[in-house]
Amino acid sequence: MRTALVSGASVAGLATAYWLERHGYSVTVVERHDGLRPGGQAIDVRGPALGILDRMGLLQATADKKTAIRGASFVDKDGNELSRDTEATPTGGVIDNPDIEILRDDLVTLLRGSLSDDVEFIFGDSITGLDDRGDVVAVSFERADAREADLVVGADGLHSQVRKLAFGPESRFIRPLATYLAIFTVPNFLDLDYWQIFHRSESTMAAVYSARNNSEARAMLGFMDAELQLDYRDTAAQFAELDRRMAHDGWVRPQLLEYMRTAPDFYFDGLAQIIMDRWAHGRVVLVGDAAHCSSPMSGQGTSLALLGAYILAGELAAAGDDHERGFANYDRAFRAYVERTQRLVDLDEGMNSGPIAPDDFYDVVHSIQPKDY
Numbered sequence: 001m002r003t004a005l006v007s008g009a010s011v012a013g014l015a016t017a018y019w020l021e022r023h024g025y026s027v028t029v030v031e032r033h034d035g036l037r038p039g040g041q042a043i044d045v046r047g048p049a050l051g052i053l054d055r056m057g058l059l060q061a062t063a064d065k066k067t068a069i070r071g072a073s074f075v076d077k078d079g080n081e082l083s084r085d086t087e088a089t090p091t092g093g094v095i096d097n098p099d100i101e102i103l104r105d106d107l108v109t110l111l112r113g114s115l116s117d118d119v120e121f122i123f124g125d126s127i128t129g130l131d132d133r134g135d136v137v138a139v140s141f142e143r144a145d146a147r148e149a150d151l152v153v154g155a156d157g158l159h160s161q162v163r164k165l166a167f168g169p170e171s172r173f174i175r176p177l178a179t180y181l182a183i184f185t186v187p188n189f190l191d192l193d194y195w196q197i198f199h200r201s202e203s204t205m206a207a208v209y210s211a212r213n214n215s216e217a218r219a220m221l222g223f224m225d226a227e228l229q230l231d232y233r234d235t236a237a238q239f240a241e242l243d244r245r246m247a248h249d250g251w252v253r254p255q256l257l258e259y260m261r262t263a264p265d266f267y268f269d270g271l272a273q274i275i276m277d278r279w280a281h282g283r284v285v286l287v288g289d290a291a292h293c294s295s296p297m298s299g300q301g302t303s304l305a306l307l308g309a310y311i312l313a314g315e316l317a318a319a320g321d322d323h324e325r326g327f328a329n330y331d332r333a334f335r336a337y338v339e340r341t342q343r344l345v346d347l348d349e350g351m352n353s354g355p356i357a358p359d360d361f362y363d364v365v366h367s368i369q370p371k372d373y
Helices: 011-022 048-055 059-064 104-114 161-167 235-246 253-260 301-318 323-342 358-365
Strands: 003-007 026-031 042-045 071-075 081-085 100-103 120-123 127-132 137-141 147-149 151-154 174-186 195-200 204-211 216-224 267-274 284-286
Touching: 003 011, 003 147, 011 026, 011 104, 011 151, 011 301, 042 048, 042 104, 042 301, 048 059, 048 301, 059 100, 059 104, 100 104, 127 161, 137 151, 151 161, 161 284, 174 235, 174 253, 204 235, 204 253, 216 235, 216 253, 235 253, 235 267, 301 323, 323 358
Parallel strands: 003 026, 003 151, 026 120, 071 195, 151 284
Antiparallel strands: 042 100, 071 081, 127 137, 137 147, 174 216, 174 267, 195 204, 204 216
């Protein structure tokens, strides 16, 4: 049986594991976190990606977990409402639309549950070396014993270790968007009822929205800076930077800065895109943000992950034992759609960019129709 090692247990990695197993691979997933990583923002599954969830038998379960946000408000620094919208929200939710907004970790849990017990998981570990020998890839890990696989799939996100090992340093492929964002879980201390509240100062943004039937909330803190160099792994430095920028910008920022220090799922990073002219090298291939991060500002990252996983596994299956042909057809079937999606982001405006024209956005989202494999 052909073997595949997938690095990363978020949306792209778990969806890839599902489809590879369906097409006859023995699959192992390695994830650096000790389990499924908690937290993350509300994400959107749109258009043809909903069809992928349907083929996985997860469409109804995903719909049952949707955020059900009713709308959003913008407030001033004292919390006085300036405007409200019950038709669309800044996180991408659109009322009375077939698209599904769901918390990232809820979707990941559903994807994990869709996998059979035959899929092996290695948690709390990461890949340290790849030796592509032509017929197999020898893989070494931080903790686990080395092993061989027929294919290695990098689904390990924006800062992909697999991409670094197989293609070169991140600096060759990353396009920073001069915007930084923190996301973390907080109590629903504003008593929000399926609602979002945003405040923008001259230099920062803060938001809180209710989650999981109003039993908790997610907070976001954001700012723009084209010069900042901050290690995405250095939490202490991130706390200090957010304190420095946010403490005096009004609204509920002081409470959020307190909550962030004890949040179980604090996440901070710079927004960026990944631009590559190829997603495969030898027996190693990339999927999701590792291959073509479009950034959260596109509203399409989750859909790209689901579609890419499906197309990659399907083209490999259609190519039989010829992985090179499978990889080439994956690129051919998906690249134009990825490039259209990445162009949805206005690189000159970043966090303060205006809304994309609905018709233009709809046309891009629906400009692919995956074939049956």
